[in-house]
Amino acid sequence: MTIRHLYSNRPNCYEIYINNKSIGCIKDKKDFFNIEDIIKKDAEKRFGKVNFKDSVKLIKRHTDSDKCLKSSKDVNRLIIENSNTEVNAVLMKSDGREVGVLANEKEMRQVLDKVKNSYKEKEKSDQLKLVNYITYVNEDIKIRKVNSVEEVISTIGINSKNPIIAFSRYTEDDLLSNNDSLRLSRGSFSRTAFMSIPSQGTITSPFGSRWGTVHQGIDIGASMGAPIYAAMDGKVYCTEWENGYGNVIKIDHGQGIQTVYAHCSNICSTAGEYVNRGEKIGEVGSTGRSTGPHVHFEVRINGKPENPLKYLK
Incomplete structure (x- = not known):
């Protein structure tokens, strides 16, 4: 050499x-x-x-x-x-359809703002409302799987027949009623009237004072074994037995919103699983402190129980 x-x-x-x-x-x-x-x-x-x-x-x-x-x-x-490397990010959904993974709620708002600006040009109007229900779930994910705002916008299909996110002109009724779509279009994620009823039945006990205590949810009476459905997209974070609740399922929906489903006869979901609104997660039962088959349903906002009837569609 x-x-x-x-x-x-x-x-x-x-x-x-x-x-x-x-x-x-x-x-x-x-x-x-x-x-x-x-x-x-x-x-x-x-x-x-x-x-x-x-x-x-x-x-x-x-x-x-x-x-x-x-x-x-x-x-x-x-x-x-x-x-x-993993980071904590948000999985953004629109009416249950996955939009993309972004760093935080701020980036979600950037997506909505940019999409809205595109519709302003199309509709020749500034008075637009968001027609979708936007939800998100926090999750730990590899950094390489997190999208940029521009990547998410490119997948929305603004000019397609069925865009994932869309805006439309306000009607007179919208402007008079100051409804939830109006709040959504201003860049916040609606916390009202966006949940599905978790089980078909009759409300047998309302939210509020009951027997000298505060009932932190509503009871929906239904037949033993009837399906229980997720009220909203989210991540199941608890499936266990708890005193009083019996077999209980708890779901985190992001934005400080959580739902609780108690007294289940059977749990059909697992902790860590992502579920969609309307997806079966359990079956009605009478486990724990219960006088008959029903689902005890709670809505918690930032840890505080609120009347579920305010949030059910």
């Missing part, structure tokens, strides 16, 4: 390995660390504190200089695409 051969094949770049997978080469490792720094700062702006746990290696290599990654954007994208 000649000195000329050794010289011409000396290392002239660094091969980047993320979690033991090669993503390409870079000439200067300082450039890599600068890009990595930018990624971490950008992630903290979107998600708050992020604990990056990826394995990163830079190994000296020789390659043709034109094969090195030249664009910092390409390096940035490849690092993210191969990262196993």
Whole structure:
């Protein structure tokens, strides 16, 4: 082996390995660390504190200089695409249809604002209402699966026959009644009249004072084994036996909204599972402190029980 051969094949770049997978080469490792720094700062702006746990290696290599990654954007994208780091993000849905995964509620509002602006141009009007029910669920997800606002907007299909999110002109009735759609169109996620009845039956006990205590939900009398349905999209976070409640199911819907379904004879869902509004999650029973088959249904807003009748469609 000649000195000329050794010289011409000396290392002239660094091969980047993320979690033991090669993503390409870079000439200067300082450039890599600068890009990595930018990624971490950008992630903290979107998600708050992020604990990056990826394995990163830079190994000296020789390659043709034109094969090195030249664009910092390409390096940035490849690092993210191969990262196993998890962040807490929000799964956004419209009428139960998945819209995308975003960093937070602020980005959801950005999506709605941009979609609304597109409809303003189409409808030649500023007086528009959101026609969908927008919900979200918090979840831990790999950072590479989180969408940008622009990516989500591109999947909505604003100009299609069946867009995931749509706006329409107000009617006179809308403006007079100041209804829920009006509140939604102003950029908040409606907390009223958006839940489905969890079981078909008769309300046998209302919310409020009862027998010297406060009844924190409503009781819906139904036949033993009748289906219990999720009132709204969400993530099941509890399926267990509790004193008084018997077999109970609890669902987190995001925005501080939770629902409780108690006295089940059978639980058909599992903790950690995502369910859609109207999906069967259990069966009516009389477990726990109960005088007969029924479902005890609670709505909690930021931990405080509220009258479910205010929220049922």
